[in-house]
Amino acid sequence: MITESVKKEDQNDLKSEDSQIILKESFKDIEDFLSSTANEMEETAGFYRIGEIEKGNEQLLKSIESLEIMVELVEEIKRMNKLEGNRFLFEPSTLSNTQDKMFEVLKEISSAQSDQDWVRLADLMEYELLPAENELRTQILQLGKNS
Numbered sequence: 001m002i003t004e005s006v007k008k009e010d011q012n013d014l015k016s017e018d019s020q021i022i023l024k025e026s027f028k029d030i031e032d033f034l035s036s037t038a039n040e041m042e043e044t045a046g047f048y049r050i051g052e053i054e055k056g057n058e059q060l061l062k063s064i065e066s067l068e069i070m071v072e073l074v075e076e077i078k079r080m081n082k083l084e085g086n087r088f089l090f091e092p093s094t095l096s097n098t099q100d101k102m103f104e105v106l107k108e109i110s111s112a113q114s115d116q117d118w119v120r121l122a123d124l125m126e127y128e129l130l131p132a133e134n135e136l137r138t139q140i141l142q143l144g145k146n147s
Contacts, residue, residue: 030073034137037066041130048122071099077143098136105129
């Protein structure tokens with residue numbers, strides 16, 4: 001009976017260690033992805049600034065796709081946090097507020113694109129969206145350090 005109990009504890013410790021390793025590796029992958037997303041956004045703004053509108057539009061689509069993945073990631077983190085008994089020690093509304101900022105900027109970017117106001121679009125990317133993305137990235141990476 002006692003040996004069975006000890007074996008179960010050992011298995012639980014291993015599962016916990018394995019999940020910690022997987023979690024840390026996942027956050028490293030996330031960090032790499034988020035860094036490349038920031039680079040995409042900077043590149044997009046640059047294309048619009050130099051008048052490379054077609055390239056800017058193509059890159060904007062990639063940036064938006066990356067942001068969609070980031071939003072899905074945030075939702076998954078929130079879901080995991082609930083399942084893990086709030087182990088990440090963060091206020092989900094903090095992530096939600098940053099997401100809301102990003103959505104507002106994306107609406108403005110869409111308006112600038114419709115108006116073909118490329119300078120405004122580049123400014124929104126560089127001075128509004130990128131800082132919001134950096135804020136979200138920092139919040140997500142902080143979760144990885146706290147896990």
